[in-house]
Amino acid sequence: xxxxxxxxxxxxxxxxxxxxxxxxxxxxxxxxxxxxxxxxxxxxxxxxxxxxxxxxxxxxxxxxxxxxxxxxxxxxxxxxxxxxxxxxxxxxxxxxxxxxxxxxxxxxxxxxxxxxxxxxxxxxxxxxxxxxxxxxxxxxxxxxxxxxxxxxxxxxxxxxxxxxxxxxxxxxxxxxxxxxxxxxxxxxxxxxxxxxxxxxxxxxxxxxxxxxxxxxxxxxxxxxxxxxxxxx
Amino acid sequence: xxxxxxxxxxxxxxxxxxxxxxxxxxxxxxxxxxxxxxxxxxxxxxxxxxxxxxxxxxxxxxxxxxxxxxxxxxxxxxxxxxxxxxxxxxxxxxxxxxxxxxxxxxxxxxxxxxxxxxxxxxxxxxxxxxxxxxxxxxxxxxxxxxxxxxxxxxxxxxxxxxxxxxxxxxxxxxxxxxxxxxxxxxxxxxxxxxxxxxxxxxxxxxxxxxxxxxxxxxxxxxxxxxxxxxx
Amino acid sequence: xxxxxxxxxxxxxxxxxxxxxxxxxxxxxxxxxxxxxxxxxxxxxxxxxxxxxxxxxxxxxxxxxxxxxxxxxxxxxxxxxxxxxxxxxxxxxxxxxxxxxxxxxxxxxxxxxxxxxxxxxxxxxxxxxxxxxxxxxxxxxxxxxxxxxxxxxxxxxxxxxxxxxxxxxxxxxxxxxxxxxxxxxxxxxxxxxxxxxxxxxxxxxxxxxxxx
Numbered sequence: 001x002x003x004x005x006x007x008x009x010x011x012x013x014x015x016x017x018x019x020x021x022x023x024x025x026x027x028x029x030x031x032x033x034x035x036x037x038x039x040x041x042x043x044x045x046x047x048x049x050x051x052x053x054x055x056x057x058x059x060x061x062x063x064x065x066x067x068x069x070x071x072x073x074x075x076x077x078x079x080x081x082x083x084x085x086x087x088x089x090x091x092x093x094x095x096x097x098x099x100x101x102x103x104x105x106x107x108x109x110x111x112x113x114x115x116x117x118x119x120x121x122x123x124x125x126x127x128x129x130x131x132x133x134x135x136x137x138x139x140x141x142x143x144x145x146x147x148x149x150x151x152x153x154x155x156x157x158x159x160x161x162x163x164x165x166x167x168x169x170x171x172x173x174x175x176x177x178x179x180x181x182x183x184x185x186x187x188x189x190x191x192x193x194x195x196x197x198x199x200x201x202x203x204x205x206x207x208x209x210x211x212x213x214x215x216x217x218x219x220x221x222x223x224x225x226x227x228x229x230x231x232x
Numbered sequence: 233x234x235x236x237x238x239x240x241x242x243x244x245x246x247x248x249x250x251x252x253x254x255x256x257x258x259x260x261x262x263x264x265x266x267x268x269x270x271x272x273x274x275x276x277x278x279x280x281x282x283x284x285x286x287x288x289x290x291x292x293x294x295x296x297x298x299x300x301x302x303x304x305x306x307x308x309x310x311x312x313x314x315x316x317x318x319x320x321x322x323x324x325x326x327x328x329x330x331x332x333x334x335x336x337x338x339x340x341x342x343x344x345x346x347x348x349x350x351x352x353x354x355x356x357x358x359x360x361x362x363x364x365x366x367x368x369x370x371x372x373x374x375x376x377x378x379x380x381x382x383x384x385x386x387x388x389x390x391x392x393x394x395x396x397x398x399x400x401x402x403x404x405x406x407x408x409x410x411x412x413x414x415x416x417x418x419x420x421x422x423x424x425x426x427x428x429x430x431x432x433x434x435x436x437x438x439x440x441x442x443x444x445x446x447x448x449x450x451x452x453x454x455x456x457x458x459x460x461x462x463x
Numbered sequence: 464x465x466x467x468x469x470x471x472x473x474x475x476x477x478x479x480x481x482x483x484x485x486x487x488x489x490x491x492x493x494x495x496x497x498x499x500x501x502x503x504x505x506x507x508x509x510x511x512x513x514x515x516x517x518x519x520x521x522x523x524x525x526x527x528x529x530x531x532x533x534x535x536x537x538x539x540x541x542x543x544x545x546x547x548x549x550x551x552x553x554x555x556x557x558x559x560x561x562x563x564x565x566x567x568x569x570x571x572x573x574x575x576x577x578x579x580x581x582x583x584x585x586x587x588x589x590x591x592x593x594x595x596x597x598x599x600x601x602x603x604x605x606x607x608x609x610x611x612x613x614x615x616x617x618x619x620x621x622x623x624x625x626x627x628x629x630x631x632x633x634x635x636x637x638x639x640x641x642x643x644x645x646x647x648x649x650x651x652x653x654x655x656x657x658x659x660x661x662x663x664x665x666x667x668x669x670x671x672x673x674x675x
Contacts, residue, residue: 071458123407130404137396141475142515143463147390150455151404154386157451158408165411165440169418227476235566242563246549246556253551253593310549319547322511323564324535462515 004218011211018207022200029193042106047194049099051201052092053117056124058202059089060159062209067152070145077217079145082152084212086131088205093125116167123162127155236329243325243333250310251337257306258344261299265349268295273356281360285424288364289417292353296346296373297380297413301401303341304384307334308392317392320460327457334385335449342377346370368423368430372438376416378445380409386452389459412448415441464488465510465534465617465648470519472502472509479505482519485667487617489646492639492662494653497669503652504543506669507621510650511540523617539613543621543652546606550595554583554605557594561609574612580634581608599626604634611638617648624655632658 029047063085069078100118101111112118131151138144251257272291279287311317320330350373354364387405391397418437422428430438465487472480479502487493495503508514510521512535523534531537548557558578559569578584581604594602603626610618624632636658642649643662653659 123410126403126407130400130407133396133403134391134394134400137394137400141463143393146458146461146463147393150386150458151390153455154383154408154451155404158411161411161444161447162407165414169414172418224476238566239564242560245563246552246560249556250549250551310551313550314548315542315545316547316549318508318513319540319542320564321513322535322538322540323561324533325564462509462512 007214011214015207015211018200018203022197022204025193025197025200029197034187034189042103045099045103047197049096049103050194051198052095052099053121054198055201055205056089056092056096056121057159057163058205059085059092059209060124060156063089063152064156067149067156070149071153074142074145076142076145076220077213079148080216080220081209081213082148083132083135083216084209086128086135086152087212088208090125090128090132091208092205093121093128096121097125114170116163116170119166119170120159120163123166124159127159131155236326239325240329240333243330244336247307247310247333247337251341258341261302261341261345262348264302265295265299265345266352268298269349269352269356276357284357284359285364286421288353288357289420289424291357292349293376293413293417293420295353296342296349297406297409299345299349300342300380300384301405303345304338304388305397305401307338307341307385308388312392321462327460328453330460331385331453331456334389335381338381338385339377342381343374346373346377364424366423369420371430372416372419372423372441375438375441375445376412379412379441379448382445382448382452383408386456386459389456412441412444415444464524465650466520466522466524467510468520468522470506470509470521471517472505472514473517474505480509480516480669483669484519487648487650489616489648490643490663491649492643492659492664493648493650493667494656494659494664495650495667495669496652501669503669504621507540507543507619507650507652511535511538511619534617537615538617538619539610539615540619541606541610541621541623543625546602548594548602548605548609551593553592554578554589554594554597554608556590557605558609558612562612565613565615567612567614577608577611580611580638581605582630582634583608600628600631603627604631607631607635607638616646617650618642619650621652622654623651624653624658636661 026047030044035041063082066078066082066085069075070082097118100121104110104113131148134151135144135148138147269291272287272295276287276291308317311320347370350365350369358364383405387401387408391400394400415437419433419441422433422437423430433439434442467486468484470480470483471478483506485493495506497503505514509516521534523531523537525531525537549560552560555571555574555578558574562569562574575584575589578589583589583601583604588601594605597605603623607623610620623635627635639649639662651659
């Protein structure tokens with residue numbers, strides 16, 4: 001049984017902490033980090049863009065794990081976690097793509113570029129969307145869980161392959177990365193801020209996935225209760 | 233082993249019979265290919281000769297890819313009638329035999345689509361004296377087909393009970409096959425434009441194509457078994 | 464012997480079967496009864512291997528006492544509202560296919576002998592005539608022919624008499640008689656009870672079992 005009130009309190013507290021941490025990071029990033037010589041102030045969106053990209057891909061790793069668990073342990077809870085991962089993953093891919101555009105336009109004059117990371121993120125967005133459309137198009141039950149898990153496994157295993165292929169493809173057709181803020185010559189202070197922002201984003205991502213999964217479990221519990229209530 | 237082969241043969245023969253029963257089944261993907269290539273020619277307009285190989289590769293692979301979609305969705309259609317699919321699950325069939333039979337028929341259909349597409353594409357798009365048709369291009373196409381076929385069978389089986397089949401297939405299938413398509417296109421480009429030999433490419437794109445083929449085949453073979461288990 | 468212990472099944476939060484235990488033994492018919500929605504077809508599909516039970520065990524015990532590793536080797540299922548026939552293939556091809564899956568020989572002589580019993584041996588019907596053009600009764604008879612040709616000791620039949628005329632029902636009774644005499648196991652769901660009355664029947668009422 002889920003103690004809803006206790007759960008709520010826990011969720012709110014952890015969420016508060018996570019978002020406070022994140023807000024602190026971004027405040028620092030936006031106001032206090034040093035300016036970049038080449039790109040001026042706009043580059044600051046990188047502190048938001050790069051961690052989001054990482055989370056989008058990390059979510060696929062989580063999806064790999066939860067899908068495997070669903071398939072081999074036949075766990076309906078794991079299926080809910082898979083859905084949460086896909087939803088949060090989709091959200092982060094959207095953020096990555098949008099912030100990438102915002103960064104690209106003033107800096108390099110283009111709204112979109114076929115950079116390897118962006119291209120893979122776009123593909124990942126399509127895959128997450130497809131996964132969610134698929135799961136919502138089937139009737140709930142163990143069959144849907146298994147099919148979704150198989151699809152989740154295929155997607156998650158394919159992501160690193162897609163990334164590598166696209167990277168090789170782009171290195172053939174374009175001079176090396178435009179999208180690095182100075183690349184390896186990044187100011188060490190910027191690097192540190194980036195790492196901290198990365199961790200902040202990680203907490204936010206984990207909190208989001210966890211809250212959503214609990215949310216879905218609650219939904220399932222409510223449905224079960226209402227079914228039982230109707231049959232008595 | 234003998235049982236495996238008997239089952240495989242029975243399943244494959246049945247699939248072949250269904251394909252052959254109606255000539256429309258293999259004719260429509262071919263007509264689709266022809267139409268697509270003609271459309272490409274019209275939409276390309278006047279093209280500088282040096283760009284033709286690239287356009288040939290693009291048009292061929294896109295056309296073959298899309299006509300393959302039609303073939304994939306049909307391969308599992310007969311099983312959806314009259315609860316045949318469920319009955320098959322009540323029989324002691326080896327899931328590998330089942331997968332391999334579907335895979336074989338998909339590859340056969342794929343070859344039946346690829347060859348005329350290559351031929352027509354060369355006919356309509358090539359303005360130079362040198363033919364784009366070559367053994368190398370054919371081998372690249374076949375290797376790509378090995379990966380595309382495996383994913384196609386797995387995904388079609390997954391989508392059997394879904395209501396959103398039409399949109400899902402291009403939405404999920406295309407992104408997943410990106411590495412295969414990239415490898416095929418790059419290999420073809422190397423052969424046609426840079427005049428490379430296939431053995432040169434084994435350490436790069438062609439090698440990748442082979443690896444992808446093995447990987448996707450193994451993965452789909454394993455997951456197919458999970459799909460047909462008791463729910 | 465088909466041995467079921469404490470079988471439970473849930474579908475979308477509704478308990479359909481709860482701790483059901485029973486056995487089906489050779490030589491008698493196990494007739495599963497109950498009102499609509501009591502889970503008869505669900506139980507049959509679980510026994511056939513289409514759905515997985517939530518808990519409990521299903522065991523097929525071979526004559527030597529050991530449990531079969533895959534009970535589908537010994538079981539043939541006949542679904543209720545379908546015949547599982549390939550519409551575009553003819554009768555002989557269909558039978559050959561299903562026999563082939565069980566690795567049994569598929570000579571024309573064997574198939575035709577059975578088709579004859581089911582009144583489907585006419586040259587214009589058995590070959591080059593797609594099954595989708597058959598009448599309801601013909602399709603059911605072809606499905607029963609497949610059942611006969613499966614050479615399995617355990618039969619799970621869901622509404623086998625659906626669409627059959629008097630002659631068809633008689634042929635079915637003869638088939639059932641031979642099966643039971645040969646020590647075969649039969650589990651039947653059928654709302655038409657009269658044709659079964661001449662056989663040894665044991666009733667399993669799902670309504671009583673679920674409430675228990």
